[in-house]
Amino acid sequence: MEPYMPGQHTSNCGKIKVGYSVEEGQETMHLDSRLPVLQHADLRDKVVLLRVDHNVLKKGIILDQYRIDVTLSTMYNIIERGGRLIIMTHIGRPCNKKRKTLTVKKEESVDPVVAYLQRKLRIKFAVPQFPVTEKEGIHDIDTSINWLIHDLRNRKIGGIYLPNTRWFSGEEDKGANMERFVVQLAGLADVFVNDAFGSWQPHASTYYITKYLPSYAGLCMQAELTHVREILEPKHPFVSIVAGSKYDTKIRPLTEFYKKVDVLILGGVVYNTFLCAKYNVRMKGIEESDIELANVLVEQDKVENKILELPSLVETDTLSGRYEGQYRTINTKDFSGGQQYGYVVDVDPASFETPEVRKVLESAMTIFVNAVMGMMPAFWHGTSKMDEAIDRNTTAQKFFGGGDTLQEFKSLWPGLYQAALDSPKYYLFTGGGTVLKVLEEGDPFALPTVRALIENGEQLRLQNERSSQMRM
Numbered sequence: 001m002e003p004y005m006p007g008q009h010t011s012n013c014g015k016i017k018v019g020y021s022v023e024e025g026q027e028t029m030h031l032d033s034r035l036p037v038l039q040h041a042d043l044r045d046k047v048v049l050l051r052v053d054h055n056v057l058k059k060g061i062i063l064d065q066y067r068i069d070v071t072l073s074t075m076y077n078i079i080e081r082g083g084r085l086i087i088m089t090h091i092g093r094p095c096n097k098k099r100k101t102l103t104v105k106k107e108e109s110v111d112p113v114v115a116y117l118q119r120k121l122r123i124k125f126a127v128p129q130f131p132v133t134e135k136e137g138i139h140d141i142d143t144s145i146n147w148l149i150h151d152l153r154n155r156k157i158g159g160i161y162l163p164n165t166r167w168f169s170g171e172e173d174k175g176a177n178m179e180r181f182v183v184q185l186a187g188l189a190d191v192f193v194n195d196a197f198g199s200w201q202p203h204a205s206t207y208y209i210t211k212y213l214p215s216y217a218g219l220c221m222q223a224e225l226t227h228v229r230e231i232l233e234p235k236h237p238f239v240s241i242v243a244g245s246k247y248d249t250k251i252r253p254l255t256e257f258y259k260k261v262d263v264l265i266l267g268g269v270v271y272n273t274f275l276c277a278k279y280n281v282r283m284k285g286i287e288e289s290d291i292e293l294a295n296v297l298v299e300q301d302k303v304e305n306k307i308l309e310l311p312s313l314v315e316t317d318t319l320s321g322r323y324e325g326q327y328r329t330i331n332t333k334d335f336s337g338g339q340q341y342g343y344v345v346d347v348d349p350a351s352f353e354t355p356e357v358r359k360v361l362e363s364a365m366t367i368f369v370n371a372v373m374g375m376m377p378a379f380w381h382g383t384s385k386m387d388e389a390i391d392r393n394t395t396a397q398k399f400f401g402g403g404d405t406l407q408e409f410k411s412l413w414p415g416l417y418q419a420a421l422d423s424p425k426y427y428l429f430t431g432g433g434t435v436l437k438v439l440e441e442g443d444p445f446a447l448p449t450v451r452a453l454i455e456n457g458e459q460l461r462l463q464n465e466r467s468s469q470m471r472m
């Protein structure tokens, strides 16, 4: 079987427009011509190491399969063209970077994802069992996997699905430990495909692996890179809502992102930290070092005044649930320096009914949402009101992105979510933090993981040129 070639190439201001059409009506993708794409890889009888973002579990349960389903076409493409699949993903954040600890929890095992895939594809995946300890994770991909690879090559199993990549001590490490893990990973396969748009952080399985294998972007990655351009060139007014708990990876992109939006609305831990910095108040669970980082945004906003405050918040005495008498509404207008609050766990739905907030959401032409407003599952009311308020704007182009953002959208508004999947007014990104990062960089092809694919492609091209010169 020959490598599958794209339909057409047309010159476009130094970039090549790659039209990839499987059948009539399939979208045309606009990609940087330097990006090596799956369609160009020779896969016949090759073992293909596929990095996906199947980070879909909450307490071991899949709430939304969307991130898995959008990678099925890549899997089918690889198998149909004679490739043999080894899949890997991270689940959750087993590494605590501040405390430099790793904790392996059963609820972050890939097993439920593998069970779902087996039901969906009706093929058998083997999950290799490596020695693992709760506090140190997995040190090595040991040679026991060779039997499985033998079975994979001989088509006795449909695929291999590796354990959670973040259970390997080398995944987020640096130096020799990381290098050893990457070399072991690369030793399993002939080709690497990255379909994990949501996983932009440069780790062993997303970034360093490209130093060792011919590497390509998968079909989901290509679609996401194409659509993210629409946010880079938005129709104005461009309103963004950013919330959730991943403060460490969101706050830095946010200061650059701020420059691109007309109005920024914050929620969740991101908002709490901003409010602590702005009003010099303190909230339980918000760390001083994080408040310091938020000061940059506070200073920026003093000049440009783009952050629209959601005025009412929900404070609680306990994180264990929503108990009558233990939670109350507080208001930013009452904040004064030195005040100490309990846990702030949601935005009060009334915040979305103020004339200022309504006006901004109703007049927006582009809305980007990477936002879970409250601590789930108990404090869902703010997020639900936000989704409803956004849907009232029927003119804007609406982009939702983020694992939890999509999961909560689906569980709070299942009908609307279903309609959004097919609506030309909505687009759902598999990664929220990644979209922030793209806006920070100003170019989707500057994402560390995508840049690594491009650099790998250029290296391969040079090598091929050198070998053909030597043959002449």
Ligand SMILES: Nc1ncnc2c1ncn2[C@@H]1O[C@H](COP(=O)(O)OP(=O)(O)O)[C@@H](O)[C@H]1O
Binding pocket: 243, 244, 245, 246, 247, 267, 268, 269, 272, 344, 345, 346, 370, 371, 372, 373, 374, 375, 376, 377, 401, 402, 403, 404, 405, 406, 432, 433
């Ligand atoms: N005020 C808050 N306090 C604690 N957790 C929060 C708060 N607001 C939101 N969260 C949590 O944030 C998580 C989603 O954050 P994040 O992973 O950053 O979102 P996404 O995956 O959409 O990018 C949810 O699990 C939710 O429970």
Ligand SMILES: O=C(OP(=O)(O)O)[C@H](O)COP(=O)(O)O
Binding pocket: 053, 055, 092, 093, 198, 199, 200, 201, 246, 249, 401, 402, 403, 404, 430, 431, 432, 433, 434
């Ligand atoms: O859920 C994810 O990102 P998101 O919350 O930004 O959508 C991805 O799986 C990346 O996870 P990470 O931010 O722990 O690297």
